[in-house]
Amino acid sequence: MNLRDLQFLIAVADLRSFGQAAERCFISQPTLSTQIKKLEEALGIQLFERSNKKVLPTEIGEQIIGSARRMLEEEQIIKELAASARDPLAGNLRLGAFPTLAPYLFPQLVPLIRRELPKIRLMLIEDKTDTLLRQLSSGQIDAALLAMPVEDESLQITALFEDEFLLAVACGHPLANKTIVTLDDLTGLPLLLLDEGHCLRGQALQICQTAGLSEQQDVRATSLETLRQMARAGTGITLIPAIAVREEDGLCYRPFQAPPPRRTIALVWRKTTARRVLFEKLVFSVLAIRRKALRME
Template identity: 55%
Template sequence: MTLREFEYIIAVGDTLSFSRAAELCHVSQPTLSSQVKKIEGSLGVTIFERSNRRVHITAVGADIIASARRILREVAVMRETATTAQEPLAGRFNLGAFPTLASYLFPQVLPKIRKTLPDLSLVLREEKTDVLIEELRQGTLDAAFIALPVDDPALIAAKLFDDDFYLAVPADHTLARHKSVPTDVLREHRLLLLEEGHCLRDQALDICHIVGSGGQTDYRATSLETLRQMVKIGSGITLMPKLAIEPSDDTIVYLPFQGRPPHRTIGLVWRKTSKRTAIYEAIIDMF
Protein backbone atom coordinates (compact mmCIF):
# COMPACT_ATOMS: atom_id res chain seq x y z
CA MET A 1 0.00 0.00 0.00
CA THR A 2 1.13 3.53 -0.77
CA LEU A 3 0.47 6.88 0.84
CA ARG A 4 -1.47 7.88 -2.26
CA GLU A 5 -3.81 4.93 -1.76
CA PHE A 6 -4.36 6.02 1.82
CA GLU A 7 -5.40 9.43 0.48
CA TYR A 8 -7.92 7.70 -1.80
CA ILE A 9 -9.72 5.83 0.97
CA ILE A 10 -9.73 8.91 3.20
CA ALA A 11 -11.25 10.97 0.39
CA VAL A 12 -13.98 8.39 -0.19
CA GLY A 13 -14.59 8.24 3.56
CA ASP A 14 -14.92 12.02 3.76
CA THR A 15 -17.19 12.46 0.74
CA LEU A 16 -19.02 9.10 0.69
CA SER A 17 -18.75 9.38 -3.06
CA PHE A 18 -16.24 7.79 -5.44
CA SER A 19 -16.81 10.49 -8.06
CA ARG A 20 -16.25 13.40 -5.66
CA ALA A 21 -13.27 11.64 -4.09
CA ALA A 22 -11.73 11.20 -7.53
CA GLU A 23 -12.15 14.93 -8.19
CA LEU A 24 -10.49 15.79 -4.88
CA CYS A 25 -7.59 13.46 -5.64
CA HIS A 26 -7.30 14.64 -9.28
CA VAL A 27 -7.63 11.14 -10.76
CA SER A 28 -10.28 9.41 -12.81
CA GLN A 29 -13.03 7.55 -10.97
CA PRO A 30 -12.04 4.16 -12.46
CA THR A 31 -8.47 4.68 -11.26
CA LEU A 32 -9.57 5.54 -7.75
CA SER A 33 -12.09 2.69 -7.61
CA SER A 34 -9.52 0.14 -8.74
CA GLN A 35 -7.00 1.35 -6.16
CA VAL A 36 -9.58 1.14 -3.36
CA LYS A 37 -10.44 -2.41 -4.47
CA LYS A 38 -6.73 -3.20 -4.46
CA ILE A 39 -6.43 -2.08 -0.82
CA GLU A 40 -9.51 -4.08 0.15
CA GLY A 41 -8.09 -7.13 -1.61
CA SER A 42 -4.72 -6.71 0.05
CA LEU A 43 -6.29 -6.47 3.49
CA GLY A 44 -8.98 -9.06 2.86
CA VAL A 45 -11.79 -6.82 4.12
CA THR A 46 -14.51 -4.56 2.75
CA ILE A 47 -13.89 -0.91 3.56
CA PHE A 48 -16.87 0.49 1.66
CA GLU A 49 -20.27 -1.01 0.89
CA ARG A 50 -21.34 0.31 -2.52
CA SER A 51 -24.73 0.71 -4.16
CA ASN A 52 -26.02 2.79 -7.05
CA ARG A 53 -27.17 5.52 -4.72
CA ARG A 54 -24.75 5.63 -1.78
CA VAL A 55 -21.47 4.57 -0.24
CA HIS A 56 -21.42 3.23 3.31
CA ILE A 57 -18.32 2.81 5.49
CA THR A 58 -18.15 -0.57 7.19
CA ALA A 59 -17.14 -0.88 10.85
CA VAL A 60 -13.73 -2.27 9.95
CA GLY A 61 -13.47 0.33 7.20
CA ALA A 62 -13.85 3.14 9.74
CA ASP A 63 -10.94 1.72 11.73
CA ILE A 64 -8.80 1.40 8.61
CA ILE A 65 -9.54 4.98 7.52
CA ALA A 66 -8.65 6.20 11.01
CA SER A 67 -5.33 4.30 10.77
CA ALA A 68 -4.68 5.82 7.35
CA ARG A 69 -5.22 9.30 8.79
CA ARG A 70 -2.74 8.59 11.60
CA ILE A 71 -0.15 7.33 9.12
CA LEU A 72 -0.49 10.42 6.92
CA ARG A 73 -0.23 12.68 9.98
CA GLU A 74 2.97 10.94 11.05
CA VAL A 75 4.40 11.29 7.55
CA ALA A 76 3.50 14.99 7.60
CA VAL A 77 5.29 15.37 10.94
CA MET A 78 8.32 13.58 9.51
CA ARG A 79 8.42 15.90 6.51
CA GLU A 80 7.88 18.93 8.71
CA THR A 81 10.74 17.87 10.97
CA ALA A 82 13.08 17.52 8.01
CA THR A 83 12.02 20.84 6.48
CA THR A 84 12.31 22.67 9.78
CA ALA A 85 15.77 21.26 10.41
CA GLN A 86 16.95 22.64 7.07
CA GLU A 87 15.12 26.00 7.13
CA PRO A 88 13.29 26.66 10.44
CA LEU A 89 11.78 29.97 9.28
CA ALA A 90 10.88 29.00 5.72
CA GLY A 91 8.52 26.76 3.79
CA ARG A 92 4.75 26.53 3.42
CA PHE A 93 2.79 27.60 6.49
CA ASN A 94 -0.98 27.10 6.74
CA LEU A 95 -2.51 29.71 9.05
CA GLY A 96 -6.18 29.89 10.00
CA ALA A 97 -8.59 32.21 11.77
CA PHE A 98 -12.33 32.19 12.47
CA PRO A 99 -14.59 34.45 10.35
CA THR A 100 -15.31 37.22 12.88
CA LEU A 101 -11.56 37.64 13.36
CA ALA A 102 -9.92 36.81 10.02
CA SER A 103 -11.15 39.85 8.04
CA TYR A 104 -9.83 42.23 10.68
CA LEU A 105 -6.70 40.53 12.05
CA PHE A 106 -5.15 39.15 8.87
CA PRO A 107 -4.70 42.60 7.23
CA GLN A 108 -2.94 43.80 10.39
CA VAL A 109 -0.66 40.86 11.05
CA LEU A 110 0.25 39.67 7.54
CA PRO A 111 2.57 42.61 6.73
CA LYS A 112 4.40 41.95 10.00
CA ILE A 113 4.74 38.23 9.23
CA ARG A 114 6.03 38.93 5.73
CA LYS A 115 8.55 41.43 7.05
CA THR A 116 9.77 39.24 9.92
CA LEU A 117 9.54 35.90 8.07
CA PRO A 118 10.16 36.75 4.40
CA ASP A 119 10.93 33.16 3.40
CA LEU A 120 7.66 31.82 4.79
CA SER A 121 5.02 30.88 2.19
CA LEU A 122 1.71 31.70 3.87
CA VAL A 123 -1.54 29.93 3.01
CA LEU A 124 -4.54 31.47 4.78
CA ARG A 125 -7.66 29.64 5.90
CA GLU A 126 -10.88 31.18 7.24
CA GLU A 127 -13.27 28.76 8.95
CA LYS A 128 -15.40 28.32 12.04
CA THR A 129 -13.56 27.41 15.22
CA ASP A 130 -14.57 23.74 15.39
CA VAL A 131 -13.34 23.21 11.81
CA LEU A 132 -10.03 24.98 12.54
CA ILE A 133 -9.44 22.80 15.60
CA GLU A 134 -10.13 19.62 13.63
CA GLU A 135 -7.78 20.75 10.85
CA LEU A 136 -5.09 21.47 13.44
CA ARG A 137 -5.53 17.96 14.81
CA GLN A 138 -5.40 16.45 11.33
CA GLY A 139 -2.27 18.41 10.41
CA THR A 140 -3.77 20.36 7.50
CA LEU A 141 -3.25 23.59 9.48
CA ASP A 142 0.02 24.62 11.11
CA ALA A 143 -1.52 27.21 13.42
CA ALA A 144 -4.70 29.22 13.90
CA PHE A 145 -5.89 32.36 15.62
CA ILE A 146 -8.68 31.13 17.91
CA ALA A 147 -10.70 32.54 20.82
CA LEU A 148 -9.47 30.99 24.06
CA PRO A 149 -9.80 28.79 25.97
CA VAL A 150 -9.20 25.78 23.75
CA ASP A 151 -9.58 22.56 25.69
CA ASP A 152 -7.71 19.95 23.69
CA PRO A 153 -4.76 17.94 25.04
CA ALA A 154 -3.26 17.66 21.55
CA LEU A 155 -2.97 21.43 21.14
CA ILE A 156 -0.96 24.29 22.65
CA ALA A 157 -2.41 27.80 23.00
CA ALA A 158 -0.59 31.07 23.65
CA LYS A 159 -2.59 34.18 24.58
CA LEU A 160 -2.03 37.13 22.24
CA PHE A 161 -4.48 39.85 23.33
CA ASP A 162 -7.93 40.66 24.74
CA ASP A 163 -10.44 42.11 22.28
CA ASP A 164 -13.02 44.18 24.22
CA PHE A 165 -16.68 44.19 23.18
CA TYR A 166 -18.50 47.45 22.50
CA LEU A 167 -22.21 48.03 22.17
CA ALA A 168 -23.08 49.04 18.60
CA VAL A 169 -26.21 51.20 18.31
CA PRO A 170 -27.68 53.37 15.52
CA ALA A 171 -26.61 57.01 15.68
CA ASP A 172 -30.21 58.07 16.45
CA HIS A 173 -30.68 55.48 19.21
CA THR A 174 -31.56 56.69 22.72
CA LEU A 175 -28.31 55.17 24.01
CA ALA A 176 -26.14 56.95 21.43
CA ARG A 177 -25.78 60.08 23.56
CA HIS A 178 -24.11 58.14 26.38
CA LYS A 179 -20.32 57.96 26.70
CA SER A 180 -20.46 54.47 28.19
CA VAL A 181 -23.09 51.97 29.31
CA PRO A 182 -23.41 49.31 32.02
CA THR A 183 -23.74 45.70 30.86
CA ASP A 184 -27.20 45.67 32.49
CA VAL A 185 -28.45 47.75 29.57
CA LEU A 186 -28.54 44.54 27.52
CA ARG A 187 -31.62 43.47 29.48
CA GLU A 188 -33.65 46.33 28.09
CA HIS A 189 -32.89 46.24 24.37
CA ARG A 190 -33.14 43.97 21.35
CA LEU A 191 -29.75 42.32 20.74
CA LEU A 192 -28.92 40.95 17.28
CA LEU A 193 -26.77 37.81 17.15
CA LEU A 194 -24.83 35.74 14.66
CA GLU A 195 -26.17 32.38 13.52
CA GLU A 196 -25.29 29.20 15.38
CA GLY A 197 -21.79 27.85 14.89
CA HIS A 198 -20.00 31.17 15.36
CA CYS A 199 -17.93 31.43 18.52
CA LEU A 200 -18.84 35.13 18.73
CA ARG A 201 -22.49 34.13 19.09
CA ASP A 202 -21.58 31.85 21.99
CA GLN A 203 -19.57 34.63 23.61
CA ALA A 204 -22.47 37.08 23.22
CA LEU A 205 -24.90 34.58 24.73
CA ASP A 206 -22.54 34.05 27.66
CA ILE A 207 -22.57 37.80 28.30
CA CYS A 208 -26.36 37.88 27.95
CA HIS A 209 -26.68 35.03 30.43
CA ILE A 210 -24.52 36.87 32.97
CA VAL A 211 -26.64 40.03 32.80
CA GLY A 212 -29.95 38.20 32.45
CA SER A 213 -30.67 39.11 28.82
CA GLY A 214 -31.88 36.74 26.16
CA GLY A 215 -30.73 38.07 22.81
CA GLN A 216 -32.91 38.26 19.74
CA THR A 217 -33.91 34.91 18.21
CA ASP A 218 -35.93 35.81 15.08
CA TYR A 219 -32.91 37.17 13.19
CA ARG A 220 -29.47 35.58 13.02
CA ALA A 221 -26.78 37.11 10.86
CA THR A 222 -24.12 35.21 8.93
CA SER A 223 -21.36 37.79 9.49
CA LEU A 224 -20.37 40.83 11.53
CA GLU A 225 -20.83 43.00 8.45
CA THR A 226 -24.46 41.85 8.17
CA LEU A 227 -24.97 42.67 11.85
CA ARG A 228 -23.47 46.10 11.23
CA GLN A 229 -25.92 46.79 8.39
CA MET A 230 -28.88 45.63 10.50
CA VAL A 231 -27.85 48.02 13.27
CA LYS A 232 -27.59 50.86 10.75
CA ILE A 233 -31.23 50.45 9.66
CA GLY A 234 -32.43 50.30 13.26
CA SER A 235 -33.26 46.60 13.50
CA GLY A 236 -31.55 46.30 16.87
CA ILE A 237 -28.24 46.66 18.65
CA THR A 238 -25.34 44.24 18.84
CA LEU A 239 -22.01 43.47 20.47
CA MET A 240 -19.03 44.41 18.30
CA PRO A 241 -15.43 43.43 19.08
CA LYS A 242 -13.04 46.38 19.12
CA LEU A 243 -10.99 44.87 16.30
CA ALA A 244 -13.99 45.13 13.96
CA ILE A 245 -15.02 48.71 14.80
CA GLU A 246 -15.03 51.24 11.95
CA PRO A 247 -14.53 54.64 13.62
CA SER A 248 -15.16 56.57 10.40
CA ASP A 249 -18.75 55.29 10.15
CA ASP A 250 -20.97 58.04 11.62
CA THR A 251 -24.18 56.01 11.23
CA ILE A 252 -23.26 53.77 14.19
CA VAL A 253 -22.10 54.68 17.67
CA TYR A 254 -19.84 52.22 19.49
CA LEU A 255 -20.25 52.49 23.24
CA PRO A 256 -17.70 51.10 25.70
CA PHE A 257 -19.01 49.21 28.71
CA GLN A 258 -18.47 50.54 32.19
CA GLY A 259 -16.09 48.75 34.56
CA ARG A 260 -14.27 45.66 33.28
CA PRO A 261 -15.64 45.30 29.75
CA PRO A 262 -16.71 41.92 28.37
CA HIS A 263 -14.11 40.64 25.94
CA ARG A 264 -12.83 37.72 23.94
CA THR A 265 -9.28 36.44 24.39
CA ILE A 266 -7.45 35.70 21.15
CA GLY A 267 -4.63 33.19 21.06
CA LEU A 268 -2.36 31.36 18.65
CA VAL A 269 -2.99 27.60 18.69
CA TRP A 270 -0.87 24.77 17.27
CA ARG A 271 -0.22 21.04 17.70
CA LYS A 272 2.00 19.85 20.52
CA THR A 273 3.83 17.58 18.07
CA SER A 274 4.71 20.40 15.67
CA LYS A 275 8.39 21.23 15.24
CA ARG A 276 7.86 24.78 13.97
CA THR A 277 8.43 26.42 17.33
CA ALA A 278 10.60 29.20 15.93
CA ILE A 279 7.76 30.38 13.68
CA TYR A 280 5.20 30.29 16.48
CA GLU A 281 7.51 32.29 18.74
CA ALA A 282 8.13 34.85 15.99
CA ILE A 283 4.38 35.35 15.44
CA ILE A 284 3.68 35.63 19.18
CA ASP A 285 6.37 38.32 19.47
CA MET A 286 4.45 40.45 16.96
CA PHE A 287 1.66 41.11 19.49
Protein backbone atom coordinates in the same frame (compact mmCIF):
# COMPACT_ATOMS: atom_id res chain seq x y z
CA MET B 1 -2.41 1.46 -0.06
CA ASN B 2 -0.42 4.70 0.04
CA LEU B 3 -0.55 8.03 1.84
CA ARG B 4 -2.59 9.61 -0.94
CA ASP B 5 -5.27 6.96 -0.41
CA LEU B 6 -5.35 7.90 3.27
CA GLN B 7 -5.83 11.56 2.34
CA PHE B 8 -8.81 10.56 0.19
CA LEU B 9 -10.19 8.49 3.07
CA ILE B 10 -9.95 11.35 5.56
CA ALA B 11 -11.46 13.85 3.12
CA VAL B 12 -14.56 11.67 2.67
CA ALA B 13 -14.79 11.14 6.44
CA ASP B 14 -14.52 14.88 7.16
CA LEU B 15 -16.94 16.08 4.49
CA ARG B 16 -19.37 13.12 4.38
CA SER B 17 -19.51 13.62 0.63
CA PHE B 18 -17.57 12.07 -2.25
CA GLY B 19 -18.16 15.16 -4.39
CA GLN B 20 -16.85 17.64 -1.83
CA ALA B 21 -13.98 15.33 -0.91
CA ALA B 22 -12.98 15.12 -4.58
CA GLU B 23 -12.92 18.93 -4.79
CA ARG B 24 -10.71 19.13 -1.71
CA CYS B 25 -8.30 16.56 -3.16
CA PHE B 26 -8.33 18.15 -6.65
CA ILE B 27 -9.47 14.98 -8.43
CA SER B 28 -12.68 13.90 -10.13
CA GLN B 29 -15.45 12.27 -8.10
CA PRO B 30 -15.32 9.00 -10.11
CA THR B 31 -11.57 8.75 -9.50
CA LEU B 32 -12.03 9.29 -5.76
CA SER B 33 -14.87 6.77 -5.56
CA THR B 34 -12.77 4.22 -7.43
CA GLN B 35 -9.79 4.70 -5.09
CA ILE B 36 -11.95 4.30 -1.98
CA LYS B 37 -13.53 1.18 -3.47
CA LYS B 38 -10.06 -0.26 -4.22
CA LEU B 39 -8.99 0.50 -0.66
CA GLU B 40 -12.05 -1.32 0.70
CA GLU B 41 -11.33 -4.31 -1.55
CA ALA B 42 -7.67 -4.38 -0.51
CA LEU B 43 -8.63 -4.35 3.18
CA GLY B 44 -11.57 -6.71 2.71
CA ILE B 45 -13.98 -4.47 4.63
CA GLN B 46 -16.54 -1.73 4.04
CA LEU B 47 -15.27 1.66 5.20
CA PHE B 48 -18.38 3.75 4.44
CA GLU B 49 -22.14 3.32 4.39
CA ARG B 50 -23.39 4.94 1.19
CA SER B 51 -26.84 6.30 0.35
CA ASN B 52 -28.21 8.94 -1.99
CA LYS B 53 -28.25 11.53 0.79
CA LYS B 54 -25.22 10.83 2.95
CA VAL B 55 -21.97 8.96 3.45
CA LEU B 56 -21.17 7.64 6.93
CA PRO B 57 -18.12 5.71 8.17
CA THR B 58 -18.79 2.19 9.40
CA GLU B 59 -17.69 1.24 12.91
CA ILE B 60 -14.44 -0.32 11.65
CA GLY B 61 -14.13 2.55 9.20
CA GLU B 62 -14.03 5.02 12.11
CA GLN B 63 -11.14 3.09 13.68
CA ILE B 64 -9.18 2.95 10.44
CA ILE B 65 -9.81 6.65 9.79
CA GLY B 66 -8.36 7.42 13.23
CA SER B 67 -5.23 5.41 12.39
CA ALA B 68 -5.00 7.14 9.01
CA ARG B 69 -5.06 10.55 10.68
CA ARG B 70 -2.19 9.53 12.96
CA MET B 71 -0.17 8.20 10.02
CA LEU B 72 -0.57 11.43 8.07
CA GLU B 73 0.37 13.43 11.15
CA GLU B 74 3.55 11.36 11.45
CA GLU B 75 4.28 12.01 7.77
CA GLN B 76 3.90 15.74 8.41
CA ILE B 77 6.26 15.52 11.39
CA ILE B 78 8.91 13.86 9.20
CA LYS B 79 8.58 16.62 6.62
CA GLU B 80 8.76 19.30 9.30
CA LEU B 81 11.83 17.74 10.90
CA ALA B 82 13.63 17.72 7.57
CA ALA B 83 12.57 21.28 6.74
CA SER B 84 13.47 22.52 10.22
CA ALA B 85 16.93 20.97 9.96
CA ARG B 86 17.49 22.90 6.74
CA ASP B 87 16.04 26.20 7.97
CA PRO B 88 13.35 26.52 10.67
CA LEU B 89 12.31 29.94 9.33
CA ALA B 90 11.77 28.84 5.73
CA GLY B 91 9.17 26.88 3.80
CA ASN B 92 5.37 26.86 3.72
CA LEU B 93 3.26 28.20 6.57
CA ARG B 94 -0.44 27.35 6.42
CA LEU B 95 -2.10 29.64 8.95
CA GLY B 96 -5.79 29.52 9.81
CA ALA B 97 -8.12 31.96 11.54
CA PHE B 98 -11.87 32.12 12.13
CA PRO B 99 -14.12 34.53 10.17
CA THR B 100 -14.58 37.19 12.86
CA LEU B 101 -10.80 37.57 13.24
CA ALA B 102 -9.17 36.79 9.89
CA PRO B 103 -10.33 39.88 7.91
CA TYR B 104 -9.06 42.23 10.60
CA LEU B 105 -5.78 40.62 11.71
CA PHE B 106 -4.49 39.02 8.49
CA PRO B 107 -4.07 42.33 6.59
CA GLN B 108 -1.84 43.60 9.41
CA LEU B 109 0.01 40.32 9.88
CA VAL B 110 0.90 39.48 6.26
CA PRO B 111 3.19 42.48 5.57
CA LEU B 112 4.97 41.90 8.88
CA ILE B 113 5.56 38.20 8.17
CA ARG B 114 6.84 38.99 4.69
CA ARG B 115 9.26 41.51 6.14
CA GLU B 116 10.37 39.53 9.21
CA LEU B 117 10.26 36.05 7.62
CA PRO B 118 11.13 36.53 3.94
CA LYS B 119 11.76 32.81 3.33
CA ILE B 120 8.27 31.83 4.48
CA ARG B 121 5.60 31.12 1.84
CA LEU B 122 2.37 32.05 3.58
CA MET B 123 -1.00 30.43 2.89
CA LEU B 124 -3.98 31.87 4.78
CA ILE B 125 -7.09 29.83 5.57
CA GLU B 126 -10.32 31.35 6.90
CA ASP B 127 -12.84 28.89 8.33
CA LYS B 128 -14.94 28.07 11.37
CA THR B 129 -13.15 26.99 14.55
CA ASP B 130 -14.25 23.33 14.45
CA THR B 131 -12.99 22.97 10.88
CA LEU B 132 -9.66 24.62 11.70
CA LEU B 133 -9.15 22.29 14.67
CA ARG B 134 -9.77 19.25 12.46
CA GLN B 135 -7.37 20.59 9.84
CA LEU B 136 -4.77 21.29 12.51
CA SER B 137 -5.04 17.79 13.96
CA SER B 138 -4.80 16.15 10.53
CA GLY B 139 -1.83 18.26 9.42
CA GLN B 140 -3.74 20.18 6.73
CA ILE B 141 -2.70 23.45 8.38
CA ASP B 142 0.32 24.29 10.54
CA ALA B 143 -1.15 26.72 13.07
CA ALA B 144 -4.34 28.65 13.77
CA LEU B 145 -5.41 31.84 15.48
CA LEU B 146 -8.38 30.85 17.65
CA ALA B 147 -10.47 32.15 20.51
CA MET B 148 -9.95 30.42 23.84
CA PRO B 149 -10.81 28.08 25.38
CA VAL B 150 -9.32 25.38 23.16
CA GLU B 151 -9.44 22.00 24.88
CA ASP B 152 -7.07 19.57 23.19
CA GLU B 153 -4.06 18.14 25.01
CA SER B 154 -2.26 17.50 21.71
CA LEU B 155 -2.11 21.23 20.96
CA GLN B 156 0.18 23.98 22.22
CA ILE B 157 -1.93 27.03 23.07
CA THR B 158 -0.30 30.44 23.55
CA ALA B 159 -2.55 33.34 24.55
CA LEU B 160 -1.81 36.50 22.56
CA PHE B 161 -4.21 39.31 23.41
CA GLU B 162 -7.61 40.24 24.81
CA ASP B 163 -10.23 41.51 22.37
CA GLU B 164 -13.05 43.42 24.08
CA PHE B 165 -16.63 43.39 22.85
CA LEU B 166 -18.36 46.69 22.16
CA LEU B 167 -22.07 47.32 21.86
CA ALA B 168 -23.04 48.32 18.31
CA VAL B 169 -26.31 50.21 17.85
CA ALA B 170 -27.88 52.52 15.29
CA CYS B 171 -26.85 56.07 16.10
CA GLY B 172 -30.51 56.98 16.67
CA HIS B 173 -30.88 54.27 19.33
CA PRO B 174 -31.35 55.49 22.94
CA LEU B 175 -28.22 53.60 24.07
CA ALA B 176 -26.14 55.65 21.63
CA ASN B 177 -26.58 58.56 24.05
CA LYS B 178 -24.69 56.72 26.79
CA THR B 179 -20.91 56.95 27.18
CA ILE B 180 -20.63 53.52 28.83
CA VAL B 181 -23.22 50.75 28.87
CA THR B 182 -23.88 47.89 31.25
CA LEU B 183 -25.27 44.45 30.51
CA ASP B 184 -28.41 45.46 32.42
CA ASP B 185 -28.97 48.20 29.81
CA LEU B 186 -29.51 45.47 27.21
CA THR B 187 -32.31 43.64 29.04
CA GLY B 188 -35.33 43.11 26.82
CA LEU B 189 -33.62 44.35 23.66
CA PRO B 190 -33.42 42.16 20.52
CA LEU B 191 -29.85 40.88 20.18
CA LEU B 192 -28.53 39.97 16.73
CA LEU B 193 -26.13 37.01 16.59
CA LEU B 194 -24.20 34.99 14.05
CA ASP B 195 -25.45 31.61 12.85
CA GLU B 196 -24.56 28.24 14.39
CA GLY B 197 -20.93 27.17 14.08
CA HIS B 198 -19.37 30.60 14.56
CA CYS B 199 -17.36 30.87 17.77
CA LEU B 200 -18.46 34.51 18.18
CA ARG B 201 -22.02 33.24 18.53
CA GLY B 202 -21.01 31.02 21.45
CA GLN B 203 -19.14 33.87 23.11
CA ALA B 204 -22.09 36.23 22.69
CA LEU B 205 -24.53 33.62 24.02
CA GLN B 206 -22.45 33.29 27.18
CA ILE B 207 -22.77 37.04 27.67
CA CYS B 208 -26.52 36.81 26.99
CA GLN B 209 -26.98 34.10 29.61
CA THR B 210 -25.05 36.12 32.18
CA ALA B 211 -27.23 39.17 31.56
CA GLY B 212 -30.50 37.33 30.95
CA LEU B 213 -30.76 38.61 27.38
CA SER B 214 -32.74 37.04 24.56
CA GLU B 215 -31.60 36.42 21.01
CA GLN B 216 -33.66 37.69 18.08
CA GLN B 217 -34.54 34.28 16.67
CA ASP B 218 -35.66 35.39 13.19
CA VAL B 219 -32.22 36.79 12.27
CA ARG B 220 -29.16 34.51 11.98
CA ALA B 221 -26.32 36.26 10.17
CA THR B 222 -23.34 34.48 8.60
CA SER B 223 -20.96 37.45 8.78
CA LEU B 224 -20.14 40.46 10.93
CA GLU B 225 -20.95 42.68 7.95
CA THR B 226 -24.55 41.44 7.96
CA LEU B 227 -24.79 42.09 11.70
CA ARG B 228 -23.54 45.64 11.14
CA GLN B 229 -26.06 46.36 8.41
CA MET B 230 -28.96 44.92 10.42
CA ALA B 231 -27.99 46.90 13.52
CA ARG B 232 -27.57 50.08 11.47
CA ALA B 233 -31.09 49.56 10.08
CA GLY B 234 -32.42 49.44 13.64
CA THR B 235 -33.38 45.75 13.52
CA GLY B 236 -31.63 45.10 16.81
CA ILE B 237 -28.39 45.54 18.72
CA THR B 238 -25.25 43.44 18.45
CA LEU B 239 -21.81 42.85 19.94
CA ILE B 240 -18.75 43.58 17.81
CA PRO B 241 -15.15 42.68 18.82
CA ALA B 242 -12.93 45.74 19.13
CA ILE B 243 -10.54 44.52 16.43
CA ALA B 244 -13.43 44.67 13.92
CA VAL B 245 -14.72 48.14 14.80
CA ARG B 246 -14.87 50.69 11.98
CA GLU B 247 -15.07 54.36 12.84
CA GLU B 248 -17.26 55.42 9.91
CA ASP B 249 -19.75 52.66 9.21
CA GLY B 250 -22.93 54.39 10.38
CA LEU B 251 -22.99 52.64 13.75
CA CYS B 252 -22.37 53.93 17.24
CA TYR B 253 -20.06 51.76 19.35
CA ARG B 254 -20.21 51.94 23.12
CA PRO B 255 -17.84 50.24 25.60
CA PHE B 256 -19.12 48.18 28.50
CA GLN B 257 -18.60 49.02 32.14
CA ALA B 258 -15.51 47.31 33.58
CA PRO B 259 -14.85 44.45 33.50
CA PRO B 260 -16.02 44.37 29.87
CA PRO B 261 -16.94 41.13 28.08
CA ARG B 262 -14.01 39.96 25.99
CA ARG B 263 -12.45 37.07 24.13
CA THR B 264 -8.87 35.82 24.36
CA ILE B 265 -7.10 35.20 21.06
CA ALA B 266 -4.44 32.48 21.00
CA LEU B 267 -2.02 30.93 18.54
CA VAL B 268 -2.44 27.16 18.44
CA TRP B 269 -0.15 24.51 16.95
CA ARG B 270 0.57 20.81 17.38
CA LYS B 271 2.88 19.93 20.27
CA THR B 272 4.63 17.40 18.04
CA THR B 273 5.72 19.99 15.48
CA ALA B 274 9.37 20.56 14.67
CA ARG B 275 8.67 24.21 13.84
CA ARG B 276 8.37 25.65 17.34
CA VAL B 277 10.93 28.37 16.53
CA LEU B 278 8.76 29.59 13.66
CA PHE B 279 5.60 29.72 15.75
CA GLU B 280 7.35 31.54 18.58
CA LYS B 281 8.46 34.10 15.99
CA LEU B 282 4.86 34.35 14.83
CA VAL B 283 3.73 34.99 18.41
CA PHE B 284 6.09 37.97 18.63
CA SER B 285 4.77 39.27 15.30
CA VAL B 286 1.16 39.26 16.51
CA LEU B 287 2.14 40.88 19.80
CA ALA B 288 3.97 43.62 17.88
CA ILE B 289 0.81 44.33 15.88
CA ARG B 290 -1.27 44.60 19.04
CA ARG B 291 1.22 46.92 20.72
CA LYS B 292 1.11 49.18 17.67
CA ALA B 293 -2.70 49.13 17.67
CA LEU B 294 -2.83 50.08 21.36
CA ARG B 295 -0.48 53.02 20.78
CA MET B 296 -2.78 54.30 18.03
CA GLU B 297 -5.93 54.14 20.19
